[in-house]
Amino acid sequence: MSELGLYVDRKSPIHSLDPRVKILWFAMVLFSSIVCQFDGSVSILIFFSLLIGMIIAKLPLMRFLLTFLYSSIFFLVAVLMWASYYQNTGEYLFTFPLTGIRITNVGLLVGTGKFFLIVNPVIAMSILLSTVKPYDLVQVSSKLGLPYKAGFMFLLSLRMLTLAIAEIRNIMDVQKARGIEVDSKNPLKRVSNMIPIFIPLIIRIMSLAWELSITLMVRGFGYSRARSYAFPIQWGRKDTLASILIIAIYASIAVYKLMGFSLYSLIPRSL
Numbered sequence: 001m002s003e004l005g006l007y008v009d010r011k012s013p014i015h016s017l018d019p020r021v022k023i024l025w026f027a028m029v030l031f032s033s034i035v036c037q038f039d040g041s042v043s044i045l046i047f048f049s050l051l052i053g054m055i056i057a058k059l060p061l062m063r064f065l066l067t068f069l070y071s072s073i074f075f076l077v078a079v080l081m082w083a084s085y086y087q088n089t090g091e092y093l094f095t096f097p098l099t100g101i102r103i104t105n106v107g108l109l110v111g112t113g114k115f116f117l118i119v120n121p122v123i124a125m126s127i128l129l130s131t132v133k134p135y136d137l138v139q140v141s142s143k144l145g146l147p148y149k150a151g152f153m154f155l156l157s158l159r160m161l162t163l164a165i166a167e168i169r170n171i172m173d174v175q176k177a178r179g180i181e182v183d184s185k186n187p188l189k190r191v192s193n194m195i196p197i198f199i200p201l202i203i204r205i206m207s208l209a210w211e212l213s214i215t216l217m218v219r220g221f222g223y224s225r226a227r228s229y230a231f232p233i234q235w236g237r238k239d240t241l242a243s244i245l246i247i248a249i250y251a252s253i254a255v256y257k258l259m260g261f262s263l264y265s266l267i268p269r270s271l
Helices: 019-035 040-056 061-085 105-131 134-143 148-177 187-193 195-218 237-258
Strands: 092-095 102-104
Touching: 019 040, 019 105, 019 134, 019 237, 040 061, 040 105, 040 237, 061 102, 061 105, 102 105, 134 148, 148 195, 187 195
Parallel strands: none
Antiparallel strands: 092 102
16 A cells, blocks of 8 residues: 555546546536435436546546445345345345345345445545545545544545555564464454454554654644645646536436436336
8 A cells, every 4th residue: 555545546537637636526426326326227327427437537446446346245245135025026036046135126126226226325435545646635625614624534544544444554564574373264263363363563653643742843833724736726627627527417317317317217128
């Protein structure tokens, strides 16, 4: 994981947009996913739009692979879980092998809709963090009227997360070199094996937090109510056009569903 968290340095149209546009994008994705949560045939349009966004942003191929891998696993679980509640509701389609769960059109639509309700905002947030520098996220909090300390705390939490993951890997390597077992097929034993990892991790994180607090105090962080930025973000014409396009796309999807339409009705029954 990079020093800047999930951020990927690319020259793409999405990277060049104002961070507030991408926050609006995330909000519209969340709103439209909530509206379409009971109809996966409509929510999938939001999913495809996010995949197109990842392509335009030129995100690494590994992000795509991980997105499809984790999405496919969660998709199977979500569909089976919700389909089991609607086995006797709607038109029967097929019986899922091994489980014996009857899949109906209502269960399939609800299951996929609930799946996209979780996955779409997660992907949107991933795009946001992958295309916005943490430095700019601090500025956004100021632009939105929030104290700059709020943006700094959010940035600091992302940074501490990457540090914690790196520290866990280092501690596990050291403990393995000492002959301490940290992996086990037994779930209960695996939990007990985590003690030699988490105790040094907590001590290390507390040490880093103490050093950070001393550094911030010496530099006078928080003394001034306002803060200047070396590279201030600026709203441009392209940001306005992108915002209008985002609102138009996702509002249209939400209105389409609120009017009672569904793409499932367009699928020929012979299929």
